[in-house]
Amino acid sequence: MPETTESESRKLLRRLRDTMAEEAEGQERLNKITHLIADSMGTEVCSVYLFRDPETLELCATEGLKPEAVHQTRLRMGEGLVGRVARTGKIINSADAPKEKGFRFMPETGEEIYSSFLGIPVQRLGEKLGVLVVQSKEARQFSSDEAYALEVVAMVLAEMTELGAFTGEGAALKARHQQPVMFRGTCAQEGAARGHVWLHEPRVVVTNPVAEDPVKEQERLNEAVDHLRVRVDEMLAGAATGDKEQMEVLEAYRMFANSKGWMRRMEEDIGRGLSAEAAVEKEQSTARARMSQVSDPYLRGRLHDLDDLSNRLLRILTGQGAQTGAEMPADPILIARNIGPAELLDYGRALRGIVLEEGSVGSHAAIVARALAIPLVIHAERITTEALNGDPILVDGDQGTVHLRPDDTVASAFRDKIAMQADAQERYASIRDQPATTLCGKTIGMQMNAGLMADLPSLEGSGAEGVGLFRTELQFLIRNQMPRRSELAALYSSVLDAAKGRRVVFRTLDIGSDKVLPYMKPNDEPNPALGWRAIRVGLDKPGVLRMQLQALLRAANGRPLTVMFPFVAQYDEYRAARAEMDKAMAREKILGHVLPESLEIGAMLETPSLAFAPDKFFAEVDFLSIGGNDLKQFFFAADRENERVRRRYDTLNVSFLTFLEQIVGRCRTSGTTLSFCGEDAGRPIEAACLAAMGIPVLSMRPASIGPVKHMLRRVDLDALRDVIHAARDRGDMSVRASVMDYLRDAR
Structure with a gap:
């Protein structure tokens, strides 16, 4: 196979983008993608596995394996090499896959004739979406350039999965952000509320992961980083001079904002064909993956700083977030990973309910929610990655459950519950x-x-x-x-x-x-x-x-x-x-x-x-x-x-x-x-x-x-x-x- 150069990487990404733009069903689009990846990388096999549920991967498209295995072959998290990539979030690159620890032979796929294996996690900002695999008969280790190229492709696939590009046949391919989802959390403040989602920190959606002009993208990145550095300097200038702790945090921000290594990695990503936004998000995903592996609280805090800076940089590049001019709905249910008491008080009694991924029953947010008598559910894992502004949502603070985009049956039962509570309040008023x-x-x-x-x-x-x-x-x-x-x-x-x-x-x-x-x-x-x-x-x-x-x-x-x-x-x-x-x-x-x-x-x-x-x-x-x-x-x-x-x-x-x-x-x-x-x-x-x-x-x-x-x-x-x-x-x-x-x- 010819060496995978940067120009060839851009060529592959451009072909990916063109495939995404074609009028096609989700399955057909996935089939084309696996074909062009295998063709570009000179491998006999390319397969895409996506999560059917949080613990199960499903083979959703393949070039080279038996086509009848598509939507039939499933793996549990951690099962086989594919499941191991999914569980650890780490690349597996092997010249002799059958000898690798944890290898599982799946006869229905016909993969027994392929020796080399390269598995790349498909993930976005820490959310695991699937695994991208290439295989070949030749027993060889894939080069670092080849692995990097496939990693960039996996990142684009993650973006497209988030945007619903693969909606179509197969249980694993249902459109994201359209299906009803229930979250089980912990009750931190009782009460029931229904309304529409208002994200405290709206997720930045990268709609243009592939760049046409690397020079232009580099210029956009440089301008955005310069803007970010000015903002960090302004924050430092406005900080209380006697507040040593706050100054230390902001100094760490400035250190990361001026990090040459951070810039170099993003420049390399752009050189390989990513847009400025996609390059920032790729490095952010890497930081999130490291965060999940680090136990030291100081290092986790520094990685969190880098994560926060990446969010700020993405908002500058895309103009998304608070600058979009989006209006809060009349019946807002606030969704956030976590939130401080001052930020929560800024919203005041306008909120109908609050749902947090983190928090505790005695946290600052819980104290304020109780003071404002606003239903609060905490520990609703992954809701910030699932919810979009304006989504209908029901919050049951009594049971600690949240229904996002509820179906008619759930919504009707919830309306009855709220009506009964309203009737009871009238009796209490007497x-x-x-x-x-x-x-x-x-x-x-x-x-x-x-x-x-x-x-x-x-x-x-x-x-x-x-x-x-x-x-x-x-x-x-x-x-x-x-x-x-x-x-x-x-x-x-x-x-x-x-x-x-x-x-x-x-x-x-x-x-x-x-x-x-x-x-x-x-x-x-x-x-x-x-x-x-x-x-x-x-x-x-x-x-x-x-x-x-x-x-x-x-x-x-x-x-x-x-x-x-x-x-x-x-x-x-x-x-x-x-x-x-x-x-x-x-x-x-x-x-x-x-x-x-x-x-x-x-x-x-x-x-x-x-x-x-x-x-x-x-x-x-x-x-x-x-x-x-x-x-x-x-x-x-x-x-x-x-x-x-x-x-x-x-x-x-x-x-x-x-x-x-x-x-x-x-x-x-x-x-x-x-x-x-x-x-x-x-x-x-x-x-x-x-x-x-x-x-x-x-x-x-x-x-x-x-x-x-x-x-x-x-x-x-x-x-x-x-x-x-x-x-x-x-x-x-x-x-x-x-x-x-x-x-x-x-x-």
């Missing part, structure tokens, strides 16, 4: 101003959780009696630098104004674990949930805690003030935090500022240890709020971020309810006010059981107040407590079944 008084005459306090000024209007509409938890960390998380004391004082004052005299419990800064400030150096901890977080950070960094306490005192301006310290694990932590408040009060008095009319200081009971604190602690603390989310994971030793174990425990487990009952008893003895704050407080069944255990106040998201109040007004707590105790006496592990039977019979 009892908004009525107390949550049970059939046995007990009235349960109903309070709401908040973290943004945008939450406060819900105080009136939800029927909440006050704010049982105002998360103050959001104002720190959404900024690139520490907020000023005056800014915080103004915000807290606005919150008290909006509450119109209702009680607001301000929780001091709760950071650490999964909530890391962008301007605070992260700590590499083996178990962050049990590490340096919340009040531990506040006591170790007293300057930040004092600044926040002073801001709260000034915001009160003579009004009643309620402050709660998070994640208190032992009595001396509470005493130390309380001492900081005493110092802040003394200083404000010296400065002549107006002190609060009254001051309540409480703690969140989120660790089992605090439940066993000395009696003196219970007598001294003004109030306690059980932080159910954290307390539950520590009680059951089951990380709530770990999908393998977080669903293994039940709030209605008799051990947990007995533990809560003991806390209630200690608070009654000491006269300490008690409440429960967490997701379980907003679930009607769980809320009724918490109230039956003696917890007098529940704090939840505003949307849950109606359903919980509706349940409580139909329940006799004394009878329900008897049911719980009876189940415990029988030795039941959970009281859920008994409680559900009781509630059904009581209707």
